[in-house]
Amino acid sequence: SQQGEEDPQALSIQEGENATMNCSYKTSINNLQWYRQNSGRGLVHLILIRSNEREKHSGRLRVTLDTSKKSSSLLITASRAADTASYFCATDAGNTGKLIFGQGTTLQVKP
Amino acid sequence: SQTIHQWPATLVQPVGSPLSLECTVEGTSNPNLYWYRQAAGRGLQLLFYSVGIGQISSEVPQNLSASRPQDRQFILSSKKLLLSDSGFYLCAWRASVVSNSPLHFGNGTRLTVT
Numbered sequence: 105s106q107q108g109e110e111d112p113q114a115l116s117i118q119e120g121e122n123a124t125m126n127c128s129y130k131t132s133i134n135n136l137q138w139y140r141q142n143s144g145r146g147l148v149h150l151i152l153i154r155s156n157e158r159e160k161h162s163g164r165l166r167v168t169l170d171t172s173k174k175s176s177s178l179l180i181t182a183s184r185a186a187d188t189a190s191y192f193c194a195t196d197a198g199n200t201g202k203l204i205f206g207q208g209t210t211l212q213v214k215p
Numbered sequence: 216s217q218t219i220h221q222w223p224a225t226l227v228q229p230v231g232s233p234l235s236l237e238c239t240v241e242g243t244s245n246p247n248l249y250w251y252r253q254a255a256g257r258g259l260q261l262l263f264y265s266v267g268i269g270q271i272s273s274e275v276p277q278n279l280s281a282s283r284p285q286d287r288q289f290i291l292s293s294k295k296l297l298l299s300d301s302g303f304y305l306c307a308w309r310a311s312v313v314s315n316s317p318l319h320f321g322n323g324t325r326l327t328v329t
Contacts, residue, residue, distance in 0.1 A: 134314075134315065135315045137317055137318075139318075144323075146221075146307075146320030146321050147259075147305070147307075147320045192259065194318070201264055201272075202272075202274075203309075204261060205258050206258055207257060
């Protein structure tokens with residue numbers, strides 16, 4: 105079953121704008137991870153946030169985690185056309201080895 | 216450095232034919248291994264995962280099976296393909312001894328069952 109649900113399903117913005125994607129999940133987690141997928145390719149890991157962390161930064165990426173609301177957000181600042189891709193959150197319960205992915209958000213950044 | 220190889224990149228198979236997709240990992244030992252399937256425009260569905268040789272966990276009852284004959288080899292198989300088996304199949308690995316480790320994906324196999 106799919107645990108993570110991303111919102112919105114699709115997002116279209118202009119270059120230079122910020123993009124925010126949200127992820128909700130249902131059960132307790134050990135960590136939550138965000139991945140990027142270019143069309144027709146495998147996924148690439150972007151950032152991991154542990155259950156005891158509330159915010160994490162990596163370059164132009166900012167991830168927040170609210171375990172009380174079982175939700176996370178990914179913010180991409182100063183977007184570029186090269187950021188056009190699908191973005192997925194994945195939840196890791198930590199005791200089974202499984203990572204469960206959401207349906208993803210398709211981001212289009214117009215030059 | 217670690218690398219993951221997945222082949223073939225594309226495959227067109229008739230209904231009822233067998234399937235074998237292979238995935239190998241280099242540069243690490245005792246990885247956790249995963250098979251995911253992605254329908255067009257959709258998220259990833261976890262099919263199988265393995266935490267060791269001969270240890271396979273199946274997530275969804277289906278027409279597929281998986282095997283791990285060697286530490287760094289993961290094979291996805293079917294005896295008779297169905298139209299509904301079409302999709303993008305992704306193999307991935309993660310370090311088993313490191314907590315909070317990310318997944319590393321192969322480039323995927325696009326399977327079309329005709």
